[in-house]
Amino acid sequence: MDIDEEEAVWDVVRDRINVDIESGEFTALSKALFTNYLSLYKHFQTNSSNFSSTASTSFNTLEFDEQSASSSQKPKKGRQVGRKQVGVNATLDSLLGQANLEHARGRTKQAMSYLFEAIRIAPYHVQTYKEIADIFAEQNQPEKSFEFKLLAALLTDKTTAVEWDDIAELSRSFNRLELAIACLAKAIKKDQGNWLYYEKRIQILDSIGDIELAMKTRLQAAQSINCQNSQINFAWIDNLIKTAADYFCTLKDEEKATEALETFILRSREFGRSIDFEHLALLGMWMNNERFEDSAKSILALHQNLIQAIGEDNSPAIDIKITNAGYMLEPFPPVGNIRWRIDPALSNIFITHLIICFIHLNLFHFNSDLIDLLLERPFAQNEDNAYLEIARSLHAVEQVGMAVGFIDKLWNKKPEFKENADAWFLFGYFQQLLDNFEDAKNAYEKVIILQPGHIDACINLSTILQQMGQSDLALETLKDLNLDSCSQLPEERLLIRQAEVLLAQNKTLQYITTLRLLLVPHFYDVHLSGDELIRKGRRKTVKILHMSLTRCAMDTIRGSPLERMVKRLGAIAIANHRPMDNLGPHELHDYAFKLAETLYLAGEYEEMLCVVCYAFVQPKIASLNSKMFTSLLFFASIKARDYTLAFDFLRFYMTFTLPRITKGRESTESASAQALLPQSHLPTENLNYVYAAMNFILCQHQSVNYHRFIMRQLVKLPDCDSLHIISGNNSMVTGSYRHALGEYFMVWLKHQDNPLLAFLIALAFAHISCKKDISSRHVVGLRALAFMSKYSNLRSPFLSQEIEYNMGRLFHQMGILSNAIRCYERVLYECPTPMILTEGPHGERREELAMKYDLRRQASYNLSLIYESAGNRIMARHILEEFCTI
Known part of the structure; x- marks a missing residue:
């Protein structure tokens, strides 16, 4: 070899x-x-x-x-492989x-x-x-x-x-x-x-x-x-773990970050370092993820010298083995009659966490001894919330009676909790769930005395007063409250009445907050059943629904502050079995429209769009077959600058709604001819509105999906001039000037008297002449000047700011600065300010100066740039001071 x-x-x-x-x-x-x-x-x-x-x-x-x-x-033994x-x-x-x-x-x-x-x-x-x-x-x-x-x-x-x-x-x-x-x-x-x-x-x-x-x-x-x-x-170990933990926290990998924290705790314990702070952080993460068994094992294992489960024979009921990678507890949960031995050095918070874990694991028989031992220990002021969390956990597992008993025992053993507003609020809330309204009312009044700004106590008290027939007092309870940060919902009838009062008093912000709280539980229906509820509800209507429009509306809602509020308060309303049948579809429709209108007047366009989207997909409102919120989608999306939703609405309108309009108008046709008509038969005036809106969106926001839709429409309607112009404008914005030129010329051959087409063609030629890879730059530039001259003649025979400014911009772009200066000076000193027709107070037509269409400021700024580039800063400053000074 x-x-x-x-x-x-x-x-x-x-x-x-x-x-x-x-x-x-x-x-x-x-x-x-x-x-x-x-x-x-x-x-x-x-x-x-x-x-x-x-x-x-x-x-x-x-x-x-x-x-x-x-x-x-x-290979396994016995397999024949020649070995x-x-x-x-x-x-x-x-x-x-x-x-x-x-x-x-x-x-x-x-x-x-x-x-x-x-x-x-x-x-x-x-x-x-x-x-x-x-x-x-x-x-x-x-x-x-x-x-x-x-x-x-x-x-x-x-x-x-x-x-x-x-x-x-x-x-x-x-x-x-x-x-x-x-x-x-x-x-x-x-x-x-x-x-x-x-x-x-x-x-x-x-x-x-x-x-x-x-x-x-x-x-x-x-x-x-x-x-x-x-x-x-x-x-060395500390640096190793912290480096890994920081990385996993950056990636938001909660599982790995928790694993790193647990490893740090085990290693710190091995070296005899304090682990209480880190251990409490780990327990918080586990309990938030409902890992109550892991939390209980962790407390018993890592603090085995401070807390022990003792069996009937006075020996430890749990065998605990700790290694570098973790720990093992056998058996868990312990069997037999268990009593607890707790060292005074153990923090009360670990005991409360252990009790909460046993509650969620349905091991209530362990808690009787633990709670007695806990209440006999000294109490620190910063531990009050940990004690009350036990009552909240009992309520979470639907043991309201046990929660009331715990608070009673807490007040008996720890009298200082009788001055705690949160303890009284929980007691009142539990009594309200047990239909003990008088006790609940007294508890909420105690809360308001201890903490006058307690919003949830005021809301619940107003609900009880409303149920007792004391409507005026209930309304007075909610007066001047900021309900945005509440965690409870007032009674529905009370919200309706409060909205009427606030509207009469012209308190816009409070009125918006009240309507928002009124609609939140009903908007939550959208999240409860998801897309299936949306499809099912819409199939019951006779209207055609473009599902991509619905998905786009839901995407608009996703991640918004209103969605977070709807999910938070809606879940609370469902948990409290709040009745949802008081408001019918018509009332929901009217209140949603009032909220959207008020938000529009207040300038809150993004929240207005979310309200419209919720109302658009809400099943009860959709069952009315109303066009209101479908039409508002486009208006709200334009005001909120959500151009993706706006374009999807236009696509929906163009594809589905306009053929239905045409079909309805041609009612004299036979039944076989009542199918959807091709788009070439659509009403011209409606299509022009759609094309104008679509062109506006393309100028504001670019997406390849927009251009693909226009190209698909051109295949269906090859003779549609508006679509060719929209396609050309889109290509012009994206820098495809030759494609834009081809689209414009297809329309120009049929409409050579249109000044807008001449202007667009001139722009396309001007942009091409300014490119670096053009070989016939001067020839293309002459074509741009020729079409700009054609535009000028077609647009107006009189001197006009628009024409002179556009001519100046063209010369400015092409570097012919002397002609640009002459055109800009005509705008500044010779052209009159544009006039527009308006309606007077009695409906008469009259002409007024349209200052918002005055181009002198733009022309003076461009002229100052030319002077400054030539080194004449004095003249540039003089022009700006004359025309651009506020």
Whole structure:
């Protein structure tokens, strides 16, 4: 085998070592590479007899499939793969012995032939690969030696962590970093407590930029390293965990961040450091995610010296084992009659958390003793909310009677809670749920005495007063309250009456807040049933609904402040079994319209759009078959600058509504002709409105979807001039001037008396002439001037600001500054201010100066730029002072 042929074989060896760097598993590549190698081998076999005998054994060496390429996927016992145990096959022993003999005599090539034949007979014989690696090392071929060492390590599960580390170092020396990472992963699996392997792997991962895997390795190291054996200090572990935790927090990976925090707590406890603050943070995260069993186990395990469950025989009822990676509690929950032993050093907050966990795990029999022990302990002022959270948890699992009993016991044992407004509010709320309205009323009044600005207490008190028939007093209770931050909803009839009073008093902000609270529970129906409710509700109507318009309306709502408020208060309304039948579809429609109108007058366009979208998809309002909110969608989206929804509405209107209008007008046709008409039959005046609005949206906001829709419409209506102009304008905005020019000329050939077309064509030619890659710049520029002159003649025979300003802008863009100055000066000193027709107070028509259409400020600014570029700053300042000074 010559050098080139030998290199071809080694290239295949390298290619077949594919690696998953995260798991450290080596796998063979696809059989396509193997087939390519087969053709290469046959080519060498036909051209070299010397290569034939040696390469065949080399080929057979590589001829093991995916099962034989990984040590974790070796064939099972009894499978016929042509492999025999080491020492059993006499031929194998003979070949190895002969290879050693030939190598000792200095005949390395013959020794290699015997070794490759041995591999053909026994592909899994590890010693053969090691001997080949040793021979290549003696021949000063370290990379080939490394590859056979790697193959030998892969073929046995007995490869030690030290051997994998040595192979990883060789991989780094040959800059094969992915192999080094995988080898270090193998070493870590063999010896998980050695910090050196993690350190090396992290360094390589950081060097290649694989940050995610580097952070996972840091977290794995913090969980697995034996700090005593490795002589690692806490600072090293602390830096390791905090680096990983900061990364996972940045990615908002809550699961990994929680795992890092738990690891930090376990390591801090191992080094004898305080863990209360971090442990409380971890418990908060777990309990928010309803991991109450993990929270309870954590408290009992990490504070086992301070709190213990004692069985009937006065021995610990739970066996706790703590390791670097976690802890085990057996049994959990404890069995039998349990009493608790609590050290005074344990914080009350951990006891309250443990009680809350047992409540949510339905282990109420553990809490009786715990609550008694808790209430006998000293009480700190900042722990009051933790005590009250027990009552809230009992209410969450629908144990309202137990919650009332806990508050009574709390008041008896801790009299200071009788001055706590939150405790009285909870007591009143629970009594209200139990229909004890008199007790609830007294409790809410106590809350208002202790905390006059307690919004939820005022709301609930007003609801009770309304139910007792004291409407005036209920309305007085809600007077001058800011209800935006409430967590309870007032009674519906009370909100209706308050809205009427606020409207009469012209209190706009309070009126908006009241209507918002009135509609929130009904808007929540949209989120309760999702898209299925929307589709089902709309199928009941006779109107055609474009589902993409509905989805676009829902996308507009998503993430808005109103949506967050609807979800928060709507869920509370459902939990409190708030009646939803008091307002009918017509009342909902009217109140939603009043809210949208008030928000429009207040300039709150974004919230107005969300209200319109909610009303558009609300099932009760949709059942009225009203066009009101469908029509308001476009108006609200334009005011709120949501051009995506506005364009989708126009597409909906153009595709579905206008054909229905035409169909209704042609009522004299036969029944067979009542199908939807093609768009070429649509009313011209309606289409012109649609095209004008669509062109406005394209000028304000660009999207490839808009252009695709226009092109699809052009296929359906190739003779529609408005669509050609819209397509040209879109191309002009995006910089496709030649395409825009083609669209404009298609219309110009039919309407050569239209000044707007001449102006657009002039603009397109001007933009093309200013491009860098144009070869006939002056010819194209002359065409721009010719069409601008045509525009001027068609537009008006009189002197006009519009014409002179546009001419000046064209000359300014093309660099013909002397003509630009002349045109701008005509705008400033010769052209009259535009006049418009308006209606007087009695309906008469009259002309007025249209100052908002006066172009003198724009012309003076452009003229000052020309003077400033020429160095005449005095003249530029004079022009600005004369025409642009407020």
